Amino acid sequence: MLTRGRAIAIGLILALVMGVACTPRVRFLALRQELAALTIAPDAPPLDGLRRYRGVIHVHSNLSHDSRGDPAEILSAAKAIGLDFVMMTDHNNPKIFQRGLEGLHDGVLIVRGAEIGSEGDYLLALGIESFIDPAGKTFREITAAIAAQGGVAIGAHPNRFHHWSDPGLAGVEVWDLYDEAISDRWRYATLALDVLFSYGAYPAEILLSIVRHPARALAAFDDETRRRPLVAIGTPDAHRNVRIFRRLDPYPLTLHLVTTYLLAEDKTRPALLDALRRGRAYLAFDLLASAPTFDFRLVDGQGKSWMMGDRVPAGAGRTLRVFAPHAGRITVIRDGRVISQTDAPTLEQPVDGPGVYRAEVALSVQGQWRPWIYSNPIYVQ
Ligand SMILES: [Zn+2]
Ligand SMILES: [Zn+2]
Missing domain, CATH: 3.20.20.140 (Metal-dependent hydrolases)
Structure with missing residues (x-):
């Protein structure tokens, strides 16, 4: 015979099983909705002939x-x-x-x-x-x-x-x-x-x-x-x-x-x-x-710029520019070490010497930073 106590216990177990079973579905649907709502910047800085x-x-x-x-x-x-x-x-x-x-x-x-x-x-x-x-x-x-x-x-x-x-x-x-x-x-x-x-x-x-x-x-x-x-x-x-x-x-x-x-x-x-x-x-x-529309480049004061993969002689007044298609967490890495980070759609970082520089962008989804974009390096020599 089903006592009140047993009925409550069975109800709790059923709720637990349903909860576990539905969690992935709910999580994926929420993720899909959040991703669909992202807006990607329509324009990136132009590339010279590329x-x-x-x-x-x-x-x-x-x-x-x-x-x-x-x-x-x-x-x-x-x-x-x-x-x-x-x-x-x-x-x-x-x-x-x-x-x-x-x-x-x-x-x-x-x-x-x-x-x-x-x-x-x-x-x-x-x-x-x-x-x-x-x-x-x-x-x-x-x-x-x-x-x-x-x-x-x-x-x-x-x-x-x-x-x-x-x-x-x-x-x-x-x-x-x-x-x-x-x-x-x-x-x-x-x-x-x-x-x-x-x-x-x-x-x-x-x-x-x-x-x-x-x-x-x-x-x-x-x-x-x-x-x-x-x-x-x-x-x-x-x-x-x-x-x-x-x-x-x-x-x-x-x-x-x-x-x-x-x-x-x-x-x-x-x-x-x-x-x-x-x-x-x-x-x-x-x-x-x-x-x-992601972009990562090195620019000097005269409007000259270098792109990923380029080898650039070291010089004064240079800046790295990162442009993310959507606001995320931008990180700039030099020789394997993080040198700057910001939660924004762009980042500018002065370059004060030789190094292998690359950028990463993470995207905040469901309250979590997820890996999104990885640039190739610019080699300042
Ligand atoms: Zn195989
Ligand atoms: Zn394979």
Whole structure:
């Protein structure tokens, strides 16, 4: 028989279960509403003869052994998101150069490349023309072979990467979705609960719960860039092969999570690869908010300015300027150390000496500062 005490206890347990079950759904809906209300500045300071192109690097299709991704799905997702380019990086095999996507498709430029394993590390060989057989080659010989083909070599999976000082490396990923997901397995459990209890429409924001400030990779990047320039990018390592109760990594979501903006002359393969090689790039967690008008530059008193990737001789009267597309927390870093920070849409910081300077912008969402934009450095020598 149901006594009053039992009824209250059952009621409390039911309320608790319902509360736990509904929390992710409520949280994601609130997050979605807050993000939709953000306004992005429509204009950025103009670039001398260059334009900002937004795209995604490190994408796998069914030409990789561990992806069943249909190239048509990649193209339609890229078009729907409005990407300018996608750099494909199927696991290294000759079929990439016979059947892989390449060229302009409905306004999206596809640049062919491969992900090559060597000496315990992974490399993105972006824009290469033909198959590079890694057998019998050292890591150094592979980065040289990539450069010889006019390609750009990028170190992948930064949390486990060892070859930071390889002279043939043009850049590194400082954030890689796959690398992040496996670096902290505890998050599998919370992610699984979030997926289970956020029934109904797929919560695109679910992947944002994996995004954290990549402190470890940035520390290694800052350390290496004190010796020579490198370009930093962020990638989704999109495979379309993860399912926990439902598909977690469809292309419309992974290609929207983290993007790389390139400051290039035009939307052609040589121009985009050149921008990447020169460090004219920044990365943004686009699923939070797109960052088409971010700007980071060094200016002098006479109106001359330098952009990300530039090497600038030290001089008097110089100022760093950061322009965020939406008011956030702007941080300027010199040689790996924070030198100034402000909660505003812009920041100006006088430069009083040599150093490797870069900027970050975090966005306050649901009362929490979340990683959003990471510039590449300006090298004052
Ligand atoms: Zn893979
Ligand atoms: Zn990959």
